[in-house]
Amino acid sequence: MNTLVPLPIYTDLFYHFTLVICILLIFNCFTRDLALTSNRKFISGMAFLVFALVLLHMGLRPVNYRFGDMMVYNAEFVNLMRGNPPKDEVEFLFQNLMEILAKFKSPELFFFTCTALYITPLYYASKRVFLDYWGYAFLMLVFSFSFWSYGVNGIRNGIAGSIFILALSQKTIVKKALWFLIALLFHKSMLLPLMGYLAFMLIKNVKLYFLFWLFCIPLSLVLGSVLGSFFLSVGFVDDQKLSIYLGDVNELNEGVELKVGFRWDFLLFSALPVISGAYFIFKQKIQDVIFQQLTALYLFANGFWILIIRANYSNRFAYLSWFLMGIILIYPLIKYKFFKNQNSVVACVILFYFLFGYLLNII
Structure with a gap:
């Protein structure tokens, strides 16, 4: 559990951190061509850093009412820890995940696992679809208006959505069907x-x-x-x-x-x-x-x-x-060349998309 960050600014810190990342990304887009190998490596490195830090920050958050439905999930998890039958029926895979982790008697482990299941599929899906440009797609997903809230509040729905995106990234219909089923078994x-x-x-x-x-x-x-x-x-x-x-x-x-x-x-x-x-x-x-x-x-x-x-x-x-919004907005701009100064267009799209969520959540 992260006790270093005061609770009143815990969520705001995430948005301020992503603001800094967004500024660096925008500056990089305006000054360097997207196709440069050094540029792609820089964006990939920055995206991986965001992946690791957000995983730790979100995954190690304290159990507190400030994170909405986290308290509801915690109450059910504590109930299972005490050996009681579940109070409410939920989807098969999420229920089994709770029951397995309840044996370790650690709500902190449970919420960290949920965060990993939320963020990791986005990481792998971005790399699978966008290859060397995966950093742009992953950061757009993190910049999404609802990214934080569905990691800390609508937890089950958030995990299912991320797994659904992973399913879309699969090459064969069999793998797609398997991951679609897993997503449904987390949230119908x-x-x-x-x-x-x-x-x-x-x-x-x-x-x-x-x-x-x-x-x-x-x-x-x-x-x-x-x-x-x-x-x-x-x-x-x-x-x-x-x-x-x-x-x-x-x-x-x-x-x-x-x-x-x-x-x-x-x-x-x-x-x-x-x-x-x-x-x-x-x-x-x-x-x-x-x-x-x-x-x-x-x-x-x-x-x-x-x-x-x-x-x-x-x-x-x-x-x-x-x-799916972040992926749809960025997909054609990093898959195809449409504009003479396309790096500037990418920067503007990222900036506008990020600012909408940032201002709505902070102000």
């Missing part, structure tokens, strides 16, 4: 992005996904509350918290400001990969199947969130698409 909410992945295997016309996303906006404006009730009634997700998020929130105290209604701010933020994807796919005529698949998957999952955007804490649903 990954069924939604998985449905998007399977949909693209059947319907590869990416224009239809853009039209679906656009159509979801007026549909939500007109039938938002009805759709929320519908998804509850059909039991799309039978998690107890779903009823709280879509319905009465008084039973849930997460220590955040509740905003109910059509979240135009979240919608505008979610539109970033939509605009970027449309530009590169239709304007630049990019034929990369992986990029088209990622974009279609995002549009599918984000469109579903738009339909229930009025739900309390709708960011929980938005995460099912947001966890």
Whole structure:
């Protein structure tokens, strides 16, 4: 457990640290060509340093209410440590992970393991897909608006999302299926992005996904509350918290400001990969199947969130698409050459993406 950092600034330290890393990355992008071997080595070294330090900082955090649902996980873990049966049923793999680690009677080991399972798949997926440029992709994932919160608060969902990204990076369908299954057995909410992945295997016309996303906006404006009730009634997700998020929130105290209604701010933020994807796919005529698949998957999952955007804490649903945002924004810029001063374009994209999350979380 890290007792060197005072609790009141524990989370802020993460954001200030990533700010320093972002400034170094931006300066490097503006002054050096992306293709230089020395540049790629510098970015890779910086990304590995971030991987190690974030793993330690996040993984060794004290058990405290400041980290949201961490207290709920800790209560269940302590219950298992005492030899009691689990109070709530959760997905198979996460339940077994808790029961195995409970034998060591160390909540600190449990939370460090969860952090490792959250960050390590992102590291390996970035290296597998982006090769020598993996550092850019990994840092974009760390710079994501929801990265910290899903490492310390929405722990189970965060792990599942990272494993899902690892699944997407696999070369064979068998390996993909295995990792998709593992992700689902950590948190069944990954069924939604998985449905998007399977949909693209059947319907590869990416224009239809853009039209679906656009159509979801007026549909939500007109039938938002009805759709929320519908998804509850059909039991799309039978998690107890779903009823709280879509319905009465008084039973849930997460220590955040509740905003109910059509979240135009979240919608505008979610539109970033939509605009970027449309530009590169239709304007630049990019034929990369992986990029088209990622974009279609995002549009599918984000469109579903738009339909229930009025739900309390709708960011929980938005995460099912947001966890892919950093990769989608950076993918074409480090895979292809589009602009004369592309290193400057990369710098601007990274800066804008980082500042959104930094300012929203700090201010």
